[in-house]
Amino acid sequence: MFQIGCHVSIADHIAKSFERARSVGAEVFQIFTQNQRQWKAVRYSSEQSDEFRSVRQALGFIDKPLVSHASYLINLCAWEDEKLQRSRTAFIQELKRCDQLGLNYLVIHPGSYGENDETWGMETIADSLNHCLDEYVPRVKILLETTAGQGTNLGYKLDQLRYILTLVTHPQHFGICVDTCHVFAAGYDLASTQGWRDFLAQADDFFGLDHIPVWHLNDSLHPLGSRKDRHAPIGEGYLGADTFKRIVREARLQEAAGILEIPGGMEKFAENIAALKKWRIGD
Numbered sequence: 001m002f003q004i005g006c007h008v009s010i011a012d013h014i015a016k017s018f019e020r021a022r023s024v025g026a027e028v029f030q031i032f033t034q035n036q037r038q039w040k041a042v043r044y045s046s047e048q049s050d051e052f053r054s055v056r057q058a059l060g061f062i063d064k065p066l067v068s069h070a071s072y073l074i075n076l077c078a079w080e081d082e083k084l085q086r087s088r089t090a091f092i093q094e095l096k097r098c099d100q101l102g103l104n105y106l107v108i109h110p111g112s113y114g115e116n117d118e119t120w121g122m123e124t125i126a127d128s129l130n131h132c133l134d135e136y137v138p139r140v141k142i143l144l145e146t147t148a149g150q151g152t153n154l155g156y157k158l159d160q161l162r163y164i165l166t167l168v169t170h171p172q173h174f175g176i177c178v179d180t181c182h183v184f185a186a187g188y189d190l191a192s193t194q195g196w197r198d199f200l201a202q203a204d205d206f207f208g209l210d211h212i213p214v215w216h217l218n219d220s221l222h223p224l225g226s227r228k229d230r231h232a233p234i235g236e237g238y239l240g241a242d243t244f245k246r247i248v249r250e251a252r253l254q255e256a257a258g259i260l261e262i263p264g265g266m267e268k269f270a271e272n273i274a275a276l277k278k279w280r281i282g283d
């Protein structure tokens with residue numbers, strides 16, 4: 001069954017994320033392991049990570065995939081060397097935090113090439129990933145996220161993600177996270193039956209659908225191909241409710257987890273999660 005959840009806050013205390021997830025009916029969830037707009041690395045004590053694990057057990061999330069979203073500050077193809085080094089260091093720290101907490105997946109936007117070009121960007125991202133994994137071998141699986149292609153963001157074509165993955169020296173540590181709003185904004189027409197079929201066929205051909213364990217389920221405020229990254233609640237954007245029915249009912253995605261990252265707060269999460277659960281098969 002397609003598992004449904006959302007992004008939740010870790011405010012006050014990271015172990016509170018479980019209660020927040022449960023309060024909106026989330027079966028799986030995503031967190032930032034620290035303030036995503038701050039460079040300074042947070043370290044959790046062993047008491048804190050033990051508590052996180054025991055609350056996970058107590059609230060029934062032990063077998064559910066938990067996801068971290070990497071900081072927006074990290075740019076694995078930053079064109080200024082100082083920023084690139086800082087990004088790599090922060091990424092290694094993020095991998096270690098995920099492992100300490102026992103998280104299953106770490107989602108990261110590939111990077112923005114800025115003043116250089118796409119090929120340089122993709123090769124630098126692969127260099128960064130290789131460098132980081134030479135330094136630290138993580139247990140958490142790293143998922144490169146599809147992007148809307150705003151500015152010089154890479155990852156708005158599946159070909160780009162595939163190219164990066166052909167260059168990594170530890171491919172078994174990687175997978176893909178598809179964001180429905182982003183791929184639609186990037187020009188993949190998930191709102192049509194044929195567009196969805198074509199997208200799924202290409203994603204399967206390039207990566208294998210079992211290497212896409214996490215889907216960000218967001219509707220899109222902007223139309224197909226707009227290259228604009230603005231999320232809308234399910235059914236309130238250009239993708240529409242039918243698109244999400246198709247996704248959660250897709251037979252080949254029944255092992256996947258769907259994470260909502262929509263505006264509207266906890267009430268909207270609860271409402272959208274309930275709708276998606278109703279639409280999926282096997283309930």
Ligand SMILES: [Zn+2]
Pocket residue numbers: 069107109145
């Ligand atoms: Zn993201």
Ligand SMILES: [Zn+2]
Pocket residue numbers: 179181182229230231
């Ligand atoms: Zn987005």
